[in-house]
Amino acid sequence: MKLNETALAEFREQGFVFLPELFSREEAALLLAEARGIYASDREEVWRETSGVARTAFAAHTYNEAHRRLGSHPRLIEPVEQFLDEQVYMHQYKINAKAAFDGAVWQWHQDYGTWQRDDEMPEPRAFNIALFLEDVTPANGPLLFIPKSHKAGVLKAGHDLETTSYPLWTLDRETVSKLAAEGGCEAPIGPAGSVVMFHGNLVHASPPNISPFDRTIVYLSLCAVSNHIRAFNRKPWIAHRDFTPITPLADDCLDELVAKQAAA
Template sequence: MNNKVKPLTDEQIAAFHRDGFLIIEKLLSEEEVALVKEACLKDEVLMQSAMEMKDSQGRKTDLSLWNHPGDDIYGMIARSERVVDTMEKLLDDEVYHYHSKLSAKKPRVGGAWEWHQDYGYWYQNGCLFPDMASIFIAVDRCTKENGCLQVLKGSHKMGRIEHSFTGEQTGADPERMAWCMEKFERVYCEMPAGSAVIFHSNTLHGSEGNLSDESRWGLISVYNTKHNDPLREHHHPGYTPLEKVPDSAIVTIGAKPSEKTQKYLNQEEDDTSTTVDV
């Protein structure tokens, strides 16, 4: 059964601009979540391309990252009307696919993601404006115990702050972060599988390690706006028209994994900073 997601209300749009994030309940149906999980589990190309990202404690999270949405189930989700229309409504412009990634925290060993802003390093890619956002879709249920996404509510209004390396990740300036932790409310984005959180590129976010017996997989797609076409050629694409597909395409394509021709990013190809995620 195809999932029907209601258009955003004025109240939801206002909340996103006020808080810097918005949770969308039941973005994917139970059937669609099951298809994504099935595709991931049999996707040898995706798994073999995963980077092991270490946090400051040496714990590891597997991260697979690709620039262009294919004709697999991940591409159908990233190009679906329910997702693209939502991002365009929140960012008030035509959007294009900047990149997608699968963040997989294994039980008991999955690492943390340091506190950071995505625009803290996308700025270095030649994007003049922070008019960008990410959507994190819970493939597994997300809880405090398994390292759910955390955000600092309203922190996007500060603008970009300085970032530096922490372990193998890029983190926000520690002194500034200490002030931010006192100033802003910390929100744990606990969600059932299929729900999603959309967050602004300047929203401070991070997550803790997975200390539970459950996996915590998240499918993240990042969108840039047409008017923010990067002025610097780098490891993510410039403006590339996005071909939307009907929401029904997700179920129609089924548990189709990525093609062998899909290109995944290597850490060595990231020429602006160490890759970070949620």
């Protein structure tokens, strides 16, 4: 799947592009059911909030068939290859839960800031492409983006090891306020099956979810093969060390599993 020129221009200018209902509700429901099974498992790849509910599950594409297929889905892989003009590998795959009532904050940060500092990724030639597995609304902890902030480059950050269960290189209030005064603040919202692609340097966060509605999003962090990481400081299921280019599957690669779920 290729992005049209309008979408490419929006991505270049704003640092993100929103693609509503790119996947069907049936495809999203399949992946959500698999995610819930993963959250209920006792795997080291599943990180939990202090309340005990799941916060994120890493590397599901390596141990779950539905997510394996999603990790090579052309609707996700090809737009990133198109923009980077190069094949990509999976730097990170995670399913972020924002559980009803208990989903905690993700502080203001840049993902490439972490990839550069912790993994020694040479350049910001890596993007996130995220699939909503549930409806994302203003109430259930949506992503918050500061448009155009990717143009600022890598910003000074502090390593926050205390606020949440997951360590993060975070930005201070002065920096975020300055960027927001220039670019504003937006929250992509939409139905399950929608996709948002955003630059590795785009400043983003998400608030706590105190609503009674879950919010689950799958993130593929895709990196140009020539730009692979040089340091192996983090667990291999957090920052992958297999730099093999992804070969996209057929567009209907989830259909068989959707049919099995419907028949069950």
